[in-house]
Amino acid sequence: MLFGKKKDKVHFNPGNRDDGSHEQEIDxxxxxxxxxxxxxxxxxxxxNNEENIDKKFSGNNxxxxxxxxxxxxxxxxKDVKNGNYKNIPWFTIATIVMALLYxxxxxxxxxxxxxxxxxxxxxxxxxxGVGWIESDLHRYLDWRMENDMGI
Known part of the structure; x- marks a missing residue:
């Protein structure tokens, strides 16, 4: 397995997080x-489509x-794939990929x-997606800062 994680079906339970934002519009x-x-x-x-994803929103301030x-x-x-960052569950990887493919x-x-x-x-x-994995993103950014690696 490329990412060294067992792919288990995950059920996300957002709890009572109905903040009335537009994210509630998507099922x-x-x-x-x-x-x-x-x-x-x-x-x-x-x-492989990093540049296309970047361009998608770049034209709009x-x-x-x-x-x-x-x-x-x-x-x-990239850091997970290269083995530099290992503290990440498969659900986080899958959420990132699903959101970016969308x-x-x-x-x-x-x-x-x-x-x-x-x-x-x-x-x-x-x-x-970011709401689901926010704590993992924060941990990753903390790790990047600790390792003095720019993004």
Missing amino acids: KDYVEEEVNKIEEDDVEVVL TLSKYVELGRIMISML VLNPMDIVPDFIPGLGYIDDVAVLTM
């Missing part, structure tokens, strides 16, 4: 199901924080070519 059961379908080959697809999130997540995947897909729930609306679902899926 969490659908996203959870998609996360559980992620395979190691999907990780390679994301890593209001989405700049999502460009940074995408870069951090891809950096995490962003990469131009024909998702709301097609990206629709002006003003095309990225709403991409941002919602990315935000939901």
